Amino acid sequence: VVKATNVKKVYGLKGSIYTALDDINLTIETGEFVGIMGPSGSGKSTLLNVLSTIDHPTSGDIFIDNTNLAQMNEDQLSAFRRDKLGFIFQDYNLLDTLTVRENILLPLALAKIKARDLNQKADKIAEQFFIDSILDKYPYQISGGQKQRTAVCRAIITNPSLLLADEPTGALDSRSATDLLECLKELNETDKTTILMVTHDAFAASYCKRVLFIKDGTIFTELVKGNT
Amino acid sequence: VVKATNVKKVYGLKGSIYTALDDINLTIETGEFVGIMGPSGSGKSTLLNVLSTIDHPTSGDIFIDNTNLAQMNEDQLSAFRRDKLGFIFQDYNLLDTLTVRENILLPLALAKIKARDLNQKADKIAEQFFIDSILDKYPYQISGGQKQRTAVCRAIITNPSLLLADEPTGALDSRSATDLLECLKELNETDKTTILMVTHDAFAASYCKRVLFIKDGTIFTELVKGNT
Ligand SMILES: Nc1ncnc2c1ncn2[C@@H]1O[C@H](COP(=O)(O)OP(=O)(O)OP(=O)(O)O)[C@@H](O)[C@H]1O
Numbered sequence A, B: 001v002v003k004a005t006n007v008k009k010v011y012g013l014k015g016s017i018y019t020a021l022d023d024i025n026l027t028i029e030t031g032e033f034v035g036i037m038g039p040s041g042s043g044k045s046t047l048l049n050v051l052s053t054i055d056h057p058t059s060g061d062i063f064i065d066n067t068n069l070a071q072m073n074e075d076q077l078s079a080f081r082r083d084k085l086g087f088i089f090q091d092y093n094l095l096d097t098l099t100v101r102e103n104i105l106l107p108l109a110l111a112k113i114k115a116r117d118l119n120q121k122a123d124k125i126a127e128q129f130f131i132d133s134i135l136d137k138y139p140y141q142i143s144g145g146q147k148q149r150t151a152v153c154r155a156i157i158t159n160p161s162l163l164l165a166d167e168p169t170g171a172l173d174s175r176s177a178t179d180l181l182e183c184l185k186e187l188n189e190t191d192k193t194t195i196l197m198v199t200h201d202a203f204a205a206s207y208c209k210r211v212l213f214i215k216d217g218t219i220f221t222e223l224v225k226g227n228t
């Protein structure tokens, strides 16, 4: 369960401040697949950054499984990010000095898994997203959509219990996008992965069971999927 | 007029080569608005890079207004890129050490326009895309969609005669995307700007008069817009 209570995020100091999040309240139950939609600049990425502990709220509380993040020490936060969280970044955040394979495996390297297991895992997940032929290339040698899928593989290779996805289909053609969305659907239904996905795309949003709408740093409405 | 004849682009050397473009032939007439669609990794960005002189084909010829690019010297190529070309990059290519305003104005700074004129031009174009409030921020301080629109402003501020746009709506919500597409439509209809736009989005493609479909580095079909 992910819960945000009166979360606010203000950037800047002195005379030049900007309120990116303004009184966010939300609860995401374990196993939910929730979408977040809203205009450009409305606070979606900021919200994911704050929920994932990558950034800190200016005020307010965030609870992960009933534990207030503000009360976790750095070791506990690192363990959460390493063992429970997967994050597909809007701008991918691949490391340019690592190959596609090494980027995908980075979370597992941090968890000290055996080398042979690593290569098998990388091969298998890369095949699923049709990027197995580029595993030895570097990020500057692959296309935008190939980078995005590399980022997806890296985010899900640890089988995280919470997956935050920031516009994971933006650079994908419709076939690749559908492949990804079906994979997320399966993770949610089979592995009970909790998924929070930011998207601008109505087709992607149709995979969510519930969609929160954000504007000017505030959630102002939500839609819950019917049974049609 | 942009014309490509038997263009091929091969990456790599020795035993590790990859053919990203394989025998491209196309003609874009002055004033056309042409789309390019195709699967991820099919060669779209590579094609734009080669047509814009940012990269070189391995073989084949490209003509801009009947002049073979291979016969232009570096000064002529620089003049073409500076005076005639606008490019909206897939990953935006903003300079992190420049503000949004300075990024937008970079092409004009290169053309040595007067300072007062510069600020007016930046204000005007930024207002058109609703990023006038962030002109003094740096790229790490703005959202994905705000970066994309900054890149758009920078590409069109010189009123280029040829605009290459690599997935210019990928990070935009539908309202921002429509604003951009309407702007491109106006540039094409009013200023006679020749536009070649890569897109994965059917709505964006509907703005094009003609769409070329690329797969495995080859154009394999095209659709021409009817009058319905
Ligand atoms: N510098 C490079 N070195 C080696 N291979 C490259 C290089 N740049 C691109 N490629 C390969 O060439 C192919 C075409 O790349 P390109 O970026 O043109 O694809 P694209 O159609 O734009 O895809 P997307 O829709 O994902 O952006 C891809 O398979 C890519 O891996």
Ligand SMILES: Nc1ncnc2c1ncn2[C@@H]1O[C@H](COP(=O)(O)OP(=O)(O)OP(=O)(O)O)[C@@H](O)[C@H]1O
Pocket: A011, A012, A018, A019, A020, A038, A039, A040, A041, A042, A043, A044, A045, A046, A047, A090, B134, B140, B141, B142, B143, B144, B145, B146, B171, B173
């Ligand atoms: N580091 C920062 N410093 C100052 N302002 C920031 C910073 N990061 C984001 N902002 C501002 O906060 C607002 C929300 O940004 P955020 O990236 O969350 O938007 P978003 O909803 O993800 O938009 P998009 O759909 O364009 O990706 C924007 O107006 C942005 O300019």
Ligand SMILES: [Mg+2]
Pocket: A044, A045, A046, A090, A166, B143, B144, B145
């Ligand atoms: Mg964002």
Ligand SMILES: [Mg+2]
Pocket: A143, A144, A145, B044, B045, B046, B090, B166
């Ligand atoms: Mg591309």
